[in-house]
Amino acid sequence: MKAGFIAVVGRPNVGKSTLTNKLVSEKVAIVSDKAGTTRDSIKGILNHGGNQYIFIDTPGIHKPKHLLGEHMTSVAIQTLKEVEVILFVLDGSQEISTGDQFVMERIEEARNTPRVLVINKIDKMSDEAMEAKRAEIEEKLGKFDGVVELSAEYALGLPKLLTALDPYLEEGMMYYPEDMYTDMPMYKIITETVREKLLHKTRDEIPHSIAVEIVDVVRRPNGKDRYDINIYVERSSQKGIVIGQNGKVLKEVGIEARRDIEEILGKKIYMNLWVKVKEKWRKKKPFLKEMGYHLDED
Numbered sequence: 001m002k003a004g005f006i007a008v009v010g011r012p013n014v015g016k017s018t019l020t021n022k023l024v025s026e027k028v029a030i031v032s033d034k035a036g037t038t039r040d041s042i043k044g045i046l047n048h049g050g051n052q053y054i055f056i057d058t059p060g061i062h063k064p065k066h067l068l069g070e071h072m073t074s075v076a077i078q079t080l081k082e083v084e085v086i087l088f089v090l091d092g093s094q095e096i097s098t099g100d101q102f103v104m105e106r107i108e109e110a111r112n113t114p115r116v117l118v119i120n121k122i123d124k125m126s127d128e129a130m131e132a133k134r135a136e137i138e139e140k141l142g143k144f145d146g147v148v149e150l151s152a153e154y155a156l157g158l159p160k161l162l163t164a165l166d167p168y169l170e171e172g173m174m175y176y177p178e179d180m181y182t183d184m185p186m187y188k189i190i191t192e193t194v195r196e197k198l199l200h201k202t203r204d205e206i207p208h209s210i211a212v213e214i215v216d217v218v219r220r221p222n223g224k225d226r227y228d229i230n231i232y233v234e235r236s237s238q239k240g241i242v243i244g245q246n247g248k249v250l251k252e253v254g255i256e257a258r259r260d261i262e263e264i265l266g267k268k269i270y271m272n273l274w275v276k277v278k279e280k281w282r283k284k285k286p287f288l289k290e291m292g293y294h295l296d297e298d
């Protein structure tokens with residue numbers, strides 16, 4: 001029996017959450033095409049071939065511009081220090097950027113932890129592009145303990161990744177029971193599901209300005225509990241966009257989120273969504289704390 005913690009890190013939008021979900025065959029982390037989707041570290045647990053792999057999906061590491069960004073980057077960097085092996089994920093279809101190099105510098109700070117590179121999105125790459133990418137990696141990022149080329153979206157190359165991680169797992173006990181695939185509490189799964197649907201339906205600054213909170217759960221005699229959920233935005237103009245014309249956007253978000261949540265809970269629910277304005281909440285420490293986003297000095 002071998003087990004180990006594996007940090008999944010990289011700059012925003014390279015596919016860390018997609019990879020974590022595909023590895024554990026469950027949706028533990030929400031996914032969108034907007035950079036900065038994941039805000040906390042989320043464990044996805046895979047039991048395979050007698051081994052327990054505990055993947056820690058982290059927020060994309062970037063130079064923070066506000067307190068929420070600071071929380072996100074510090075969560076990811078903290079995770080680097082607590083694991084058996086680091087998985088550095090790159091988007092192979094894009095040139096290696098200063099953003100990737102910034103992540104690499106943070107990894108270097110974790111000194112002796114082994115690091116495996118994942119070149120993701122190979123479905124978008126030709127053989128020639130892959131050849132060129134290998135040379136570019138060596139030049140710009142240096143050497144790794146292992147390199148795996150894969151497509152998270154199409155689940156191509158995942159067994160190779162498990163084989164590459166195998167030597168870094170440690171003999172001993174399992175950390176989690178065999179039927180557990182995430183450490184996310186149910187309230188977080190619910191708020192993240194709502195946030196994901198909102199991310200899919202909004203753009204520009206709005207996805208980053210959204211926070212979601214369950215304010216009440218009312219048990220009902222018919223067994224169909226009512227979830228009262230607040231959606232926070234930063235400006236009143238954003239409130240209108242999230243609600244949409246005649247409430248269309250909010251209604252669609254409600255229908256799609258409820259469908260997913262009912263599947264997860266295995267029962268029918270009612271859901272009320274309210275949109276509220278909390279000016280510049282991403283810069284406000286007390287509000288961030290209330291939402292469970294902790295900052296370094298906490």
Ligand SMILES: Nc1nc2c(ncn2[C@@H]2O[C@H](COP(=O)(O)OP(=O)(O)OP(=O)(O)O)[C@@H](O)[C@H]2O)c(=O)[nH]1
Pocket residue numbers: 010011012013014015016017018019030031032033034035036037038039058059060061120121122123124150151152153154
């Ligand atoms: N073509 C292709 N797209 C992918 C692949 N993996 C992920 N994506 C897409 O890339 C986008 C970002 O994916 P995420 O998994 O949210 O990326 P992330 O690195 O977790 O992003 P952050 O939370 O911003 O740090 C989504 O639109 C995914 O569908 C892949 O292998 N191929």
